[in-house]
Amino acid sequence: MPVIEVEHLHKSYGDTVAVDDVSFTVERGEIFGILGPNGAGKTTTVECVEGLRKHDGGTIRVLGLDPHEGRTELRQRVGVQLQESELPDKLKVREAIELYASFYDNPADGTKLLGELGLADKANSAYGKLSGGQKQRLSIALALIGNPEIAVLDELTTGLDPQARRDTWELIEQIRDRGVTILLVTHFMEEAERLCDRIAVIDSGRVVALDTPAGLVSRVSTEQRIRFRPSTPIDERLLEDLPEVTSVVRTGKSIVVTGSGNVLAAVTSLLARQQVIANDLRVEQASLDDAFVTLIGHSINS
Ligand SMILES: Nc1ncnc2c1ncn2[C@@H]1O[C@H](COP(=O)(O)OP(=O)(O)OP(=O)(O)O)[C@@H](O)[C@H]1O
Numbered sequence: 429m430p431v432i433e434v435e436h437l438h439k440s441y442g443d444t445v446a447v448d449d450v451s452f453t454v455e456r457g458e459i460f461g462i463l464g465p466n467g468a469g470k471t472t473t474v475e476c477v478e479g480l481r482k483h484d485g486g487t488i489r490v491l492g493l494d495p496h497e498g499r500t501e502l503r504q505r506v507g508v509q510l511q512e513s514e515l516p517d518k519l520k521v522r523e524a525i526e527l528y529a530s531f532y533d534n535p536a537d538g539t540k541l542l543g544e545l546g547l548a549d550k551a552n553s554a555y556g557k558l559s560g561g562q563k564q565r566l567s568i569a570l571a572l573i574g575n576p577e578i579a580v581l582d583e584l585t586t587g588l589d590p591q592a593r594r595d596t597w598e599l600i601e602q603i604r605d606r607g608v609t610i611l612l613v614t615h616f617m618e619e620a621e622r623l624c625d626r627i628a629v630i631d632s633g634r635v636v637a638l639d640t641p642a643g644l645v646s647r648v649s650t651e652q653r654i655r656f657r658p659s660t661p662i663d664e665r666l667l668e669d670l671p672e673v674t675s676v677v678r679t680g681k682s683i684v685v686t687g688s689g690n691v692l693a694a695v696t697s698l699l700a701r702q703q704v705i706a707n708d709l710r711v712e713q714a715s716l717d718d719a720f721v722t723l724i725g726h727s728i729n730s
Pocket residue numbers: 441444445446447464465466467468469470471472473615
């Protein structure tokens with residue numbers, strides 16, 4: 429049963445159409461990603477879902493309620509991650525947690541939550557003294573303190589180093605495993621690929637594709653590229669004659685074979701028969717980034 433239903437959402441700021449026509453549904457328990465380049469309309473979309481902005485066309489249902497009419501009830505059931513620097517620097521971590529807990533009828537145990545988020549030893553630290561990763565984890569704690577059914581996380585790992593980003597991903601998976609539905613806004617491919625069950629790719633205020641990460645990638649290409657350095661020269665025509673192979677290109681000492689189906693098995697068994705060892709063998713497949721470029725005509729960060 430969907431917990432979020434968005435149909436033909438439209439939102440303009442004066443003459444600027446931020447969201448033109450966006451539709452998607454999010455099922456209970458999934459991590460649903462909204463992926464798109466800067467200015468695509470991602471934040472506006474989720475702010476309408478959160479009831480922070482009033483949409484001017486289409487319908488939105490969150491847990492069966494209109495985000496505006498049901499605002500009081502939804503505030504108790506939907507957790508929203510704060511954007512950076514929304515807390516005063518002098519506020520202590522424990523005070524922030526207690527303050528936010530006081531907004532909810534049935535808050536989570538703040539001390540336990542801080543422990544789960546690796547912030548137990550920071551409870552008495554001032555917000556301004558936290559590292560970027562710790563601030564981020566606190567913002568996730570504040571989104572979860574009300575025991576929400578849905579958590580909306582916008583630019584979850586922006587500004588974090590790779591390790592902190594990976595730690596945050598693990599944390600999000602644990603939260604989902606507890607049954608929380610997650611709506612995630614991101615412009616990081618790796619994040620979307622790793623975390624999301626399904627992704628809506630948004631460009632210029634419209635959904636250009638909606639699928640699983642693997643489904644998006646398979647729309648682009650089912651071809652694989654196999655790159656290796658043969659231990660002894662090999663007649664390239666033997667490779668070209670394999671039915672799975674579509675092209676063979678030699679670059680310096682390396683050979684790049686492109687093909688589909690079971691091309692890797694076909695190539696490696698041919699090499700074995702010819703007693704050729706494939707040094708530095710690498711298999712490359714289309715990535716979510718390739719899918720994105722195909723869908724919107726440029727890379728997400730350019
Ligand atoms: N408060 C506002 N007033 C006027 N225009 C706005 C406002 N907020 C956003 N916009 C414009 O609406 C469009 C969509 O912005 P939005 O922030 O929703 O995109 P986004 O995909 O979240 O982008 P980013 O990844 O850069 O945050 C952009 O053209 C933006 O300049």
